[in-house]
Amino acid sequence: MLIRRRVALLLSVLVLVTGLAVPAAAEVPRTPGECAAALDCTAADIDLMTMAQRLEFVRAMQSGPAAGLGAHDRWRNIEGVISFFRDHGLGPSGSWVSYVDAGILEGIERGIAIALGRSSDGFGNPGSARWAGYLTRLSRGELTVRSVHDRAWSDAEQASTEHGVALAAAHGQFATPVEQRFFQFSELYRWSLRNRPFALDLLAVYGVLIHPQLFGQRVPFYDWFTDVRESAPSYKGCEIGYGFAQLHPIAGVFGIAGLFLAYVSELFEEYRTATSG
Template identity: 55%
Template sequence: MRAAVVGTVALVLTLLTSVAAPSASAQSRDPLGCATTLDCSLAEIDAMTMPDRLEFLRAMSEGPAADIVGGHAPRWGNIEGIIAFFAAHEMGASGTWVSYVDAGILEGIERGIAIASGRGTDTFGNPGSLSWASYLQRLRDGELESRSAHDRAWSEAEQAATDHGVFVAEQVNGIAPSAVEQRFFAYSEFYRWALRTRPALLDVVSPGVRPGETVQLTFVDWFTDVTNPVPARKGADLALDLAEFDLAGGPVSGLLLLHAYAIHLAPDYLAAARAHTS
C-alpha cells in the first residue's frame, strides 16, 4: 500500500514538473520560427523578451490564425496592448510571476491555433489550448457572429490559459505576485468579466465581428474590442494607479470600475468615434 502511495505521489510530481516547469537550460527560440512551427513550450516562451513575444503573437495572428479565420481582424490586439505595457514598464522578465502567466496565455493561443488548423492534438498540458482551438473553429464556422457569444467564448479561452499560467507560476515554481502585479492581474480579470457579462441586448444596436462591421456604437463595445490594443494598453496604466478592485462586490462594483475606465479612456474613445463618423 505504501509503495503504491509513493508511486502515485512520484507520478503526480512528474506530471507537475513536465507540464510547464522550465528547465535551467531553457532557451528562447526565434519568435518568427515559433509562429511557424507552433511548438514552442511555455518554458521557451518564458525565456523570450516582451518585444519578442509581441513579434511572436503578431506573427501568429497574421499567419496561421488568419489561415483559419480568414476575413476576420487579428484576434488578440488587446493582448498585444498588454505585452506592450509590460515592455514599457519593464515588467515580465523571464522567471517572474508576470512572465509565467503571460507565457501560459501565449502557449495556449499557439497550441490552440495548431489544433484548430489540424497540425496536431498536443495541448502541452495547457487547458487553454483546446478552448482557443474551439474558439477559432467556431469563429471560422460562423457560430460567433453576435458580440455577446463571441466575447464570452474569447474570454473563457483566455481565462483557461491565464489560470494555467498562474498555476505554473504559483504551484509549480512557487512564485507569488507582487502587490503591483496583483493589481494589474485584477485589471485583466475585470476585462474578462466585462467580456463575459456583456448583455446580449447590446447586440441589437452593436456591430458584428467581421471587417466592415466593427463600428463601435458604445463605450462598452470599444473597450471590449479584442482586436484593439489601445483600451488594454492604456487601461493597464490606470490599473497600476487604482488601489483596490472588488469584483466580489458584484455588478455595482463592476459598473463603478467601468466608469473609472470610461473617464480615463474617454479621449481615445471619442477620437475613434469621430474618426468613424468623419
C-alpha cells in the same frame, strides 16, 4: 538549506498531483518566427522571450497560421497588453508576470495548432482546447454575434490565464500586492466580455453620473473597450489599471460591478479622445 529542499520537494509533488506540465525550454532559445511557424514552443520557451519578442510572436501567429482560420486580428488587445509590459519594463523572464503571460500565449499557440489539425497535444494547458474550439467556431462563421464571440474568446483566455498563474506558482513565483491588484483589472476585462448585457445595464443606470455623454454612447464605447481586434484600448486600460493598482484605490470599491464603474470613468475619456475627429 533544509527548508529550501523541502519547499522544492513540495512544489514537485504539487506538480505531479495536479498534473501541471512544466516542460523544459529548448537548449537554444527559439525565435518568435520559429515559434509562430512551428506552433510547438512551450511556456518555458516563451518565458525566455523578451516582451518585444513576444509581441513579434503574437503578430506572426496572426499574420501566419491563424490567418487561415479568420483570426488575423483576434489578439490585438493582447498586443496592447504586451506593449504595455515592454514599455514599462515589466515581466522579465522568470517573473510572475512572465509566467502568466507565457501560459496565455502557449494556450493560443497550441489552440491554433489543434484547430489547424497539426496536433492534438495541448501541452497540459487547458486554454489550448478552448482556443481551438473558439478558432474552429470562428472559421465556420459561428461567432458573428458579438456577445457570443466575446464569451468564447474570454473563456479561452481565462483558462489560459489560470494555467499561467498555476505555472508561476509551480516555479515559486507569486504576485506582489501591486501585481495582484493589477491582475484584478485583467479579470475585469474578461468579465466584461462575458457579461455584456449586465455591463450595458450598469452603464445605462450609472453612465450619466460618470459622464453626461456616456449614457448616449454606452454601446459604441463598450464595443470599443471590449474589441479584441484593437490594441489601443487594452494599452490605455493597462495604464489606468496599473496606476490604480499602485495607488491602491480598489479597497474602497465593492465587487466587480463597482470596479467596472470606477474603471469606466477613466477609460471613457480615452474613448472620446480616440474617436473624436
